Amino acid sequence: xxxxxxxxxxxxxxxxxxxxxxxxxxxxxxxxxxxxxxxxxxxxxxxxxxxxxxxxxxxxxxxxxxxxxxxxxxxxxxxxxxxxxxxxxxxxxxxxxxxxxxxxxxxxxxxxxxxxxxxxxxxxxxxxxxxxxxxxxxxxxxxxxxxxxxxxxxxxxxxxxxxxxxxxxxxxxxxxxxxxxxxxxxxxxxxxxxxxxxxxxxxxxxxxxxxxxxxxxxxxxxxxxxxxxxxxxxxxxxxxxxxxxxxxxxxxxxxxxxxxxxxxxxxxxxxxxxxxxxxxxxxxxxxxxxxxxxxxxxxxxxxxxxxx
Numbered sequence: 001x002x003x004x005x006x007x008x009x010x011x012x013x014x015x016x017x018x019x020x021x022x023x024x025x026x027x028x029x030x031x032x033x034x035x036x037x038x039x040x041x042x043x044x045x046x047x048x049x050x051x052x053x054x055x056x057x058x059x060x061x062x063x064x065x066x067x068x069x070x071x072x073x074x075x076x077x078x079x080x081x082x083x084x085x086x087x088x089x090x091x092x093x094x095x096x097x098x099x100x101x102x103x104x105x106x107x108x109x110x111x112x113x114x115x116x117x118x119x120x121x122x123x124x125x126x127x128x129x130x131x132x133x134x135x136x137x138x139x140x141x142x143x144x145x146x147x148x149x150x151x152x153x154x155x156x157x158x159x160x161x162x163x164x165x166x167x168x169x170x171x172x173x174x175x176x177x178x179x180x181x182x183x184x185x186x187x188x189x190x191x192x193x194x195x196x197x198x199x200x201x202x203x204x205x206x207x208x209x210x211x212x213x214x215x216x217x218x219x220x221x222x223x224x225x226x227x228x229x230x231x232x233x234x235x236x237x238x239x240x241x242x243x244x245x246x247x248x249x250x251x252x253x254x255x256x257x258x259x260x261x262x263x264x265x266x267x268x269x270x271x272x273x274x275x276x277x278x279x280x281x282x283x284x285x286x287x288x289x290x291x292x293x294x295x296x297x298x299x300x301x302x303x304x305x306x307x308x
Contacts, residue, residue: 001244003272003307004036005300006280008096009084011040011075014068023080024087029289031088033296034304037278038084039096039126040077046070047134059131061216078111085119094124096213096246096280097194101129101149102139105156105173106180113161113184121185126213126246127154128194147200154191154208161188192244197228205229206236211244211278222247226275247276251283259283261299265306272307279303 007030011023030038050066052058068074081093100108116123129146130136136143152172159168160180167176190210195201196218205212218225226245233240252263268279283299285292 001242001277003268003276003303004278005249005303006037006039006094006246006278007035007283008280009038009040011077011080012043012068013073016073020075024084025289026285026292027084027088027091029285029293029296031091033293034300035091035296037092037094037124039094039280040080041074042077042095042098043074043132043135044076044099044102045135045138046072047132047137049134050132052131052133055131056216058133059129078115081123082115082118085115085122090122092122092124093119094126094192096126096192097128097130098125099130099135100125100127100153100157101141101146102135103153105153106160108153109157109160110180112157112189113180113182116184116186116189117182119185123184124190124192124210126192126194128213128215147204151204151207154204158188158191158208192246197225197232199232202229202232203236205243206233206238209243211246213246219248222271222276223274230275244277245275246278246280247271249279249281251281259295259299261302265302268303268306 009023009026027038048070050070053060053066054062054064056062077095077098085093112123112125127150129150133143136146141149152170155170156168156173159166160178161184164179164181166178168174191208192211192213193201193205193209194213194215195204196214196216212229214222214225214229218228230240233243249264249268251259254260271279281299281303283295286295
């Protein structure tokens with residue numbers, strides 16, 4: 001697959017921002033400039049203990065820091081995506097990551113397929129288990145079983161997207177003779193599985209994934225992480241060759257603090273050869289829409305040159 005360029009669209013704020021109108025304008029500018037994908041974060045609720053974000057044993061990342069306090073303002077990503085697909089034409093949207101296990105599977109399947117149908121097939125679902133115990137408690141779910149709940153949720157979604165008059169049976173749910181329309185425009189919404197190369201995440205990736213969102217040490221050393229991922233997925237009986245991989249594209253700045261596009265893109269060819277297919281970049285935009293569009297367009301042009 002041709003390498004793609006993504007940006008994170010920040011849909012949270014440490015305090016009330018006084019309005020969210022800027023999100024639509026940022027999405028339109030990214031669409032016009034040729035950005036391939038916009039990624040949105042997810043939290044549905046917070047408890048008081050945010051230190052777990054820095055605890056890998058709880059699903060966090062060593063040295064990480066939660067970007068807001070428990071009273072931070074976080075927009076629900078699928079709702080935002082539904083809004084933004086209406087004001088854009090070609091850019092794709094993804095969740096990075098959606099805590100899919102917190103949603104009722106049949107409703108999540110319906111929501112995702114509706115967004116995908118209305119947008120002409122522009123939705124990806126990046127999913128993971130998360131790190132916050134209180135979020136699961138607030139949803140009435142077991143934090144300890146969050147991985148099993150995520151697998152269940154994804155299995156139900158893919159079953160409902162696969163056809164009509166379908167049936168499903170596992171230890172959490174049983175149904176048969178079920179129809180759900182419309183189907184996603186592309187037949188199914190691509191699922192990108194977030195996690196390290198530990199066995200449970202790799203089984204999930206092999207079973208459900210269109211792509212992988214590395215986490216922790218696997219993201220820090222992406223080349224080694226991809227090697228481990230491919231071996232793990234192959235051991236699960238799946239050819240890893242068609243899996244997409246997200247990789248960070250840190251901005252290199254010059255002495256003035258401006259992004260040095262050539263230096264930033266210098267690492268792209270080697271990372272592409274290693275298997276990265278979706279580069280998550282970071283661009284500091286100018287004060288006016290005209291400046292922002294110019295900066296984004298030049299950034300995209302530099303990326304396309306590096307991947308030509």
